[in-house]
Amino acid sequence: MIQDIRDIYQEVEKFMDQEITLQGWIRNHRKQKEFGFIDFNDGTYFKGVQIIYDNTLPDFEEIQKLRVGCALTVKGTLKKSPKENQAFELHLSSYQLEGDCPEDYPIQPKRHTREFLREQAYLRPRTNLFGAVFRIRSIAAMAIHEYFQKNHYVYVHTPLITTTDCEGSDQMFKITTLDFNHLPMVDGHVDLSKDLFGKQAYITGTGQLHGESFAMAYKKIYTFGPTFRTENSNTKTHANEFWMIEPEIAFCDLDGLMDIEEEMLKYVVSYVLEHAQEEIAFCDSFVEKGLKQKLEKLVASKFVRITHHEVVDILKKANIKWEFTPDDNEDIAKEHERYITEYFDGPVFITNWPKDIKAWYMKVNDDGKTVAAVDLEVPGAGELMGGSQREENYDKLQKRMKEMGIEEDVVDWYCNLRRFGGCYHSGFGMGFERLLIYLTGVENIRDVIPFPRTPGNCDY
Amino acid sequence: MIQDIRDIYQEVEKFMDQEITLQGWIRNHRKQKEFGFIDFNDGTYFKGVQIIYDNTLPDFEEIQKLRVGCALTVKGTLKKSPKENQAFELHLSSYQLEGDCPEDYPIQPKRHTREFLREQAYLRPRTNLFGAVFRIRSIAAMAIHEYFQKNHYVYVHTPLITTTDCEGSDQMFKITTLDFNHLPMVDGHVDLSKDLFGKQAYITGTGQLHGESFAMAYKKIYTFGPTFRTENSNTKTHANEFWMIEPEIAFCDLDGLMDIEEEMLKYVVSYVLEHAQEEIAFCDSFVEKGLKQKLEKLVASKFVRITHHEVVDILKKANIKWEFTPDDNEDIAKEHERYITEYFDGPVFITNWPKDIKAWYMKVNDDGKTVAAVDLEVPGAGELMGGSQREENYDKLQKRMKEMGIEEDVVDWYCNLRRFGGCYHSGFGMGFERLLIYLTGVENIRDVIPFPRTPGNCDY
Numbered sequence: 001m002i003q004d005i006r007d008i009y010q011e012v013e014k015f016m017d018q019e020i021t022l023q024g025w026i027r028n029h030r031k032q033k034e035f036g037f038i039d040f041n042d043g044t045y046f047k048g049v050q051i052i053y054d055n056t057l058p059d060f061e062e063i064q065k066l067r068v069g070c071a072l073t074v075k076g077t078l079k080k081s082p083k084e085n086q087a088f089e090l091h092l093s094s095y096q097l098e099g100d101c102p103e104d105y106p107i108q109p110k111r112h113t114r115e116f117l118r119e120q121a122y123l124r125p126r127t128n129l130f131g132a133v134f135r136i137r138s139i140a141a142m143a144i145h146e147y148f149q150k151n152h153y154v155y156v157h158t159p160l161i162t163t164t165d166c167e168g169s170d171q172m173f174k175i176t177t178l179d180f181n182h183l184p185m186v187d188g189h190v191d192l193s194k195d196l197f198g199k200q201a202y203i204t205g206t207g208q209l210h211g212e213s214f215a216m217a218y219k220k221i222y223t224f225g226p227t228f229r230t231e232n233s234n235t236k237t238h239a240n241e242f243w244m245i246e247p248e249i250a251f252c253d254l255d256g257l258m259d260i261e262e263e264m265l266k267y268v269v270s271y272v273l274e275h276a277q278e279e280i281a282f283c284d285s286f287v288e289k290g291l292k293q294k295l296e297k298l299v300a301s302k303f304v305r306i307t308h309h310e311v312v313d314i315l316k317k318a319n320i321k322w323e324f325t326p327d328d329n330e331d332i333a334k335e336h337e338r339y340i341t342e343y344f345d346g347p348v349f350i351t352n353w354p355k356d357i358k359a360w361y362m363k364v365n366d367d368g369k370t371v372a373a374v375d376l377e378v379p380g381a382g383e384l385m386g387g388s389q390r391e392e393n394y395d396k397l398q399k400r401m402k403e404m405g406i407e408e409d410v411v412d413w414y415c416n417l418r419r420f421g422g423c424y425h426s427g428f429g430m431g432f433e434r435l436l437i438y439l440t441g442v443e444n445i446r447d448v449i450p451f452p453r454t455p456g457n458c459d460y
Numbered sequence: 461m462i463q464d465i466r467d468i469y470q471e472v473e474k475f476m477d478q479e480i481t482l483q484g485w486i487r488n489h490r491k492q493k494e495f496g497f498i499d500f501n502d503g504t505y506f507k508g509v510q511i512i513y514d515n516t517l518p519d520f521e522e523i524q525k526l527r528v529g530c531a532l533t534v535k536g537t538l539k540k541s542p543k544e545n546q547a548f549e550l551h552l553s554s555y556q557l558e559g560d561c562p563e564d565y566p567i568q569p570k571r572h573t574r575e576f577l578r579e580q581a582y583l584r585p586r587t588n589l590f591g592a593v594f595r596i597r598s599i600a601a602m603a604i605h606e607y608f609q610k611n612h613y614v615y616v617h618t619p620l621i622t623t624t625d626c627e628g629s630d631q632m633f634k635i636t637t638l639d640f641n642h643l644p645m646v647d648g649h650v651d652l653s654k655d656l657f658g659k660q661a662y663i664t665g666t667g668q669l670h671g672e673s674f675a676m677a678y679k680k681i682y683t684f685g686p687t688f689r690t691e692n693s694n695t696k697t698h699a700n701e702f703w704m705i706e707p708e709i710a711f712c713d714l715d716g717l718m719d720i721e722e723e724m725l726k727y728v729v730s731y732v733l734e735h736a737q738e739e740i741a742f743c744d745s746f747v748e749k750g751l752k753q754k755l756e757k758l759v760a761s762k763f764v765r766i767t768h769h770e771v772v773d774i775l776k777k778a779n780i781k782w783e784f785t786p787d788d789n790e791d792i793a794k795e796h797e798r799y800i801t802e803y804f805d806g807p808v809f810i811t812n813w814p815k816d817i818k819a820w821y822m823k824v825n826d827d828g829k830t831v832a833a834v835d836l837e838v839p840g841a842g843e844l845m846g847g848s849q850r851e852e853n854y855d856k857l858q859k860r861m862k863e864m865g866i867e868e869d870v871v872d873w874y875c876n877l878r879r880f881g882g883c884y885h886s887g888f889g890m891g892f893e894r895l896l897i898y899l900t901g902v903e904n905i906r907d908v909i910p911f912p913r914t915p916g917n918c919d920y
Contacts, residue, residue, distance in 0.1 A: 002711070004679070006612055023711040024679070025881050043678035043710075044612055071883035073711075098711070099852065099882035107880075122670075122873045123880065125677035134674070138615040145605050152466055152504055155598040159911040160620070160663075160686050161633075161701050163918050173621075173635040173656075175663065177690045180634070180643065180650040190640040196633075196690060196700065197918035203620075203635065203663060210582075210911060210920065214594070217585035218503035219464070219484070226620050226685065230637045230656060240656065241621050250503075251462070251483040251533075251558070392559065413582045413920055420567075420583065421485050422559035423531035451619040451670060458623050458657035460670065460873055 004044040008078065012087055015078045019093065022049065025126070026070045026101075028109040036064055039109075040074065040090070043125075046132060046278035051076065053092035063092070068109060069101030114447055121451050121460050129286070132279035133440050133448055136272060140439060141432070143271035144224060144245055147264050153247065154218040157225065158207030163199060164410050172202035173228055203228045207246050208427060209361075209414045212390060215248035215425055216417055222247040224432075232455045236444045239433065241453040248427035254372045254389050255305075257426040258349050261376055261385055262303045265347075269295050272439055280439075288441025294380065295439070301346040308332070308353045308370065311340055318343075329354045334382065341379040348377045360404040361414075362388040363424075364396060374428070381438040387428025394418035464504040468538065472547055475538045479553070482509065485586070486530045486561075488569040496524055499569075500534065500550070506592060506738035511536065513552035523552070528569060529561030574907055581911050581920055589746070592739035593900050593908055596732060600899060601892070603731035604684060604705055607724050613680040613707065618667030620686065623659060624870050632662035633688055663688045667706050668821075668887060669874045672850060675708035675885055676877055682707040684892075692915045696904045699893065701913040708887035714832045714849050715765075717886040718809050721836055721845050722763045725807075729755050732899055740899075748901025754840065755899070761806040768792070768813045768830070771800055778803075789814045794842065801839040808837045820864040821874075822848040823884075824856060834888075841898040847888025854878035 002021045024042030034055045041048030051074060053063055066072070076090040083089075106120050107127060117124040124130040148155065161175065177196045178184065184191040192200050207223040214221045227244040249260065273280060273295055284291040308328070315326035315336050324333040332340075332350070340348055352370040355362070362371035372389035391397040397415055401408060408415070436448040446452040451460045462481045484502030494515045501508030511534060513523055526532070536550040543549075566580050567587060577584040584590040608615065621635065637656045638644065644651040652660050667683040674681045687704040709720065733740060733755055744751040768788070775786035775796050784793040792800075792810070800808055812830040815822070822831035832849035851857040857875055861868060868875070896908040906912040911920045 004612070023883070025676075043614075044680070069881040071710075071881040098884065099878070101881040102879060105880050122673040122877070123677075125674055131677065134616070135614055135678070137617070138609075141615050141617075142605060142609045145602060149598075149602045152464070153598075154503075154595055155601050156594070156910055157597070157601075157686070157703055159701060159909075159913060159920070161688070161913045161918060162920070164920060173637060174640070175633040175635050176640075177633060180636075180652075183640065183643075192640075196692060196915055197913070198916050199918070201918050213582040214585055214910065216485075217583075217591060218595070220504065226617070228621070232656060241619060243617055250531075417582070418559070419562060420565050421529040421531040421561040423483070424558065449619075450616055450674065453619060453621045453657070455656055456658045458621060458659070458661050460619070460622070460624060 002073075005040075005042045005047070005049055006045040008049065008088070009045055009047065012078075016080065016088065017077065019075060019077050020090070021073065021075050022090070023073045023098070024048070024071070026066060026068050026072065027126075029066060029068055031064050038066070038092075040072070043131070046128075046135070046282065050081070050086060050089045051092050052089050057092065057094075059095075063095065066097070067101050067103065067105070069105040069107065070097060071099035071101075072096065073098055114444070118446055118452075119459075125450070128282060129442075130447070132276075132282045133436070133442055134450060136276050136279050136283075136440055137436055137448065137450075139275045140268060140272050140435060141224070143268040143275075144222075144264075144432075146271065147267045148220075148222045148247065151220065153220040153222045154214065156207070156211055156214045156221045156223050158204075158210035158223050158246075160203050160226065160228075161197075161201050162204045163197070163201055164204075164209060164414070171230055172205055173230055175201050175203055205229055206429070207244070208248065208429065209411065211246050211248040211427065212414070212425065213417055215250045215427070216421065216423075219250045220247070221249075234455060236446075237434070237437075239445045239449060239452050239454055242445070242449065243432035245430045245432060246427060248425065250423055250425045252389075252426045253424055254351060254374055254426060257387050257389070257428060258303070258305060258351075258374060261349075261374075261387065261428055262347075265376075265384070266299050268435070269439070270299050273299070283440050283442075291441045298347060298378070303347040303349055303376070304344045305349045305351065307351050311336070311350055314343060315339065329356065331357050337377050337382045341377050346379065347384075350375050350377060358388070360400050360406050361390050361397070363391045364400065372426075378438060381434065384434055384438065385428050385430045387426060389424065389426045392418055392422045392424050394422070462533075465500075465502045465507070465509055466505040468509065468548070469505055469507065472538075476540065476548065477537065479535060479537050480550070481533065481535050482550070483533045483558070484508070484531070486526060486528050486532065487586075489526060489528055491524050498526070498552075500532070503586075503591070506588075506595070506742065510541070510546060510549045511552050512549050517552065517554075519555075523555065526557070527561050527563065527565070529565040529567065530557060531559035531561075532556065533558055574904070578906055578912075579919075585910070588742060589902075590907070592736075592742045593896070593902055594910060596736050596739050596743075596900055597896055597908065597910075599735045600728060600732050600895065601684070603728040603735075604682075604724075604892075606731065607727045608680075608682045608707065611680070613682045614674065614678040616667070616671055616674045616681045616683050617685065618664075618670035618683050618706075620663050620688075621657075621661050622664045623657070623661055624664075624669060624874070631690055632665055633690055635661050635663055665689055666889070667704070668708065668889065669871065671706050671708040671887065672874070672885065673877055675710045675887070676881065676883075679710045680707070681709075694915060696906075697894070697897075699905050699909060699912050699914055702905070702909065703892035705890045705892060706887060708850075708885065710883055710885045712849075712886045713884055714811060714834055714886060717847050717849070717888060718763070718765060718811075718834060721809075721834075721847065721888055722807075725836075725844070726759050728895070729899070730759050733759070743900050743902075751901045758807060758838070763807040763809055763836070764804045765809045765811065767811050771796070771810055774803060775799065789816070791817050797837050797842050801837050806839065807844075810835050810837060818848070820860050820866050821850050821857070823851045824860065832886075838898060841894065844894055844898065845888050845890045847886060849884065849886045852878055852882045852884050854882070
């Protein structure tokens with residue numbers, strides 16, 4: 001029987017002094033005259049197994065020729081290791097070469113820059129750093145599903161192809177089956193009635209509107225899927241394709257929403273701390289010193305709740321020369337975010353934002369100036385989630401749409417949700433990559449997405 | 461405190477004779493002169509609660525005016541019901557109207573056709589049928605994640621935007637940020653270098669190729685995400701957007717793959733039977749008689765494994781006049797699929813298919829005529845999964861690509877996986893909607909997708 005290396009680590013005693021078979025890849029190979037050491041990893045666990053062999057083996061010389069990157073099946077006996085930092089080692093008895101690897105294999109046992117590894121996107125999960133990052137990605141995704149399913153939310157697959165143009169179509173990719181070089185024309189314009197859907201379709205930037213319609217049936221729903229932006233922006237935090245989580249909850253006000261956001265985030269962080277111990281330890285040592293402590297502190301903290309107005313007051317009273325002057329009618333800048341999370345030494349929910357800088361579907365507060373929106377600011381990560389109570393009043397929503405130039409006909413069904421048994425309800429969005437940047441300490445969004453898409457970059 | 465109706469059903473005794481508060485919607489309202497009955501549902505559970513009120517309430521007359529679809533907060537006392545088929549009922553003490561609903565509300569307490577409800581996609585999850593279907597969808601999705609995560613597969617978010625054109629670009633949607641009516645031209649052709657990615661990009665039809673690259677790092681991975689086809693086909697089983705699960709496993713041959721497929725499917729079906737009891741019971745009664753028994757039988761069965769050649773033999777020996785003549789070199793038809801699952805009275809893995817009807821990346825068997833592919837045929841559902849051992853030999857893969865006209869430069873990185881420590885490996889794909897059709901008994905793919913996209917149909 002073939003063992004996963006993960007199983008060996010889980011039950012070392014069971015396998016000790018037994019002959020076992022492993023299948024995996026050579027990460028490193030150090031050869032000496034009469035023996036050699038192979039760092040062997042099968043990807044099922046962060047750590048690998050050290051293989052030891054010596055010249056009593058009949059094929060000693062062939063083994064010494066094995067190169068980094070080779071795929072092998074190995075048989076050997078698991079033995080207690082004489083080394084202090086290593087529980088066991090495998091004494092090789094026989095092996096089979098499953099797949100060779102040439103000298104010019106790009107992933108060598110040395111320090112590669114992240115920029116170089118980005119260009120080797122299809123090979124980089126074989127390195128320690130990306131092996132850790134993408135396993136944390138998988139575990140964090142499961143944590144999110146577990147949190148919502150345990151709390152009986154319905155997972156909704158909202159459509160990616162859409163004609164509902166809610167954030168402005170210039171932010172969405174158009175999709176088509178037409179031949180660009182032979183476009184059907186009518187009256188000097190492209191005849192979109194000839195396209196597969198008979199009209200212009202897009203790939204979506206949000207599942208929120210569709211999510212709300214399901215919240216009006218199930219009370220509690222969440223989405224978790226890919227999302228797209230056409231933003232022509234080359235920063236560390238922007239990508240054209242990323243994953244979002246968008247829960248919507250009927251009969252839920254802004255305070256209820258903050259309760260959910262706080263509980264969910266703590267659940268996810270705790271889950272990752274428990275299920276990705278080796279990976280978090282690695283990131284703590286080599287990516288962000290103090291990462292583990294930062295995450296543990298978040299789980300133990302009580303998130304502060306404060307209004308935008310109160311934040312502006314604190315910023316004004318601070319003895320700091322701001323680049324951007326704090327203002328009740330303006331967004332808060334990165335420098336303000338940083339200050340306010342340091343001021344409270346923990347995560348901060350900022351509520352009741354000026355309505356003119358927020359989206360059209362947010363509920364306008366009684367003051368007529370602010371909306372019932374909430375952003376969660378987290379130390380070292382900035383804005384991690386954004387949510388709001390949604391405008392549940394049909395007439396008020398129509399008024400906001402007119403003020404903000406939203407075309408009614410593409411969202412008429414969405415508005416109708418207010419006519420057909422609408423109720424007060426709230427929802428939020430969390431960019432999954434922003435969470436991962438926080439969880440791993442890796443700063444660049446390109447390094448937490450398996451195959452990142454950014455302007456000018458769509459390889460693989 | 462506000463209760464979810466689900467909680468009441470889970471712990472009836474705890475709430476019996478207590479005053480409770482619920483929030484939800486009126487599904488039906490039967491009025492009599494001195495009292496009335498409201499079918500009340502909050503979406504957290506398949507079943508609702510029957511509310512009883514009488515004319516001792518001060519606002520009796522207003523209550524009688526409440527229409528189907530209204531959103532309410534209700535207070536009342538939970539009482540044992542005199543009715544046999546109902547464990548409890550709520551004796552109303554007070555209510556608050558959260559959102560009204562007009563007479564022309566499309567979802568009335570009567571039988572609507574599925575065609576009509578398809579046109580009300582944003583309201584149909586409020587009906588019994590779609591309430592059941594989309595909760596089963598959510599639960600089945602969780603079952604899939606649980607199976608793979610428990611077995612330590614890494615969940616990989618393969619990219620949706622891609623330039624890797626592996627199945628033929630005419631089957632993929634093109635995406636663009638260019639303005640169709642002002643396309644930049646160069647030498648009489650559209651200048652795609654001006655597009656956001658600097659070249660033609662698509663939304664993908666598979667995550668398999670990218671998945672394989674991660675399997676070469678983690679041994680066991682799976683994808684679960686949206687997938688797109690441009691097929692201009694209006695059948696009950698085709699949609700232009702659907703969800704796929706695509707696991708890839710290193711050091712896994714075709715037998716190993718079938719073990720995984722069988723174990724996974726049984727896990728998912730068992731999980732749904734356990735976690736969606738009310739929904740399965742409803743579908744069993746109103747959608748497909750015998751559904752529950754069908755699913756239980758699958759879990760208890762041992763899947764048959766048989767080659768394509770053996771299947772053709774059985775078909776030839778059958779005393780049936782086939783519309784399509786069984787042939788060693790041809791695909792098997794729907795009529796054959798049906799016969800063979802009835803013949804074995806259970807699920808059948810059909811292996812070793814003629815190479816000319818299968819994909820270029822499948823491993824050619826030693827006979828030079830067949831590939832190590834496997835389709836799972838399930839009684840009443842046809843083909844539920846398709847998989848294969850992947851060609852791991854670089855030269856053989858190149859040869860197949862030349863024969864089948866696959867352009868090398870777009871998949872060179874994929875081929876390189878064979879050079880850099882490649883190994884024998886396998887994977888399969890399962891269309892999530894096909895599974896849901898099997899799990900619910902609903903025949904049309906448009907009725908298991910929240911907002912289906914088919915040719916000419918992209919509303920909402």
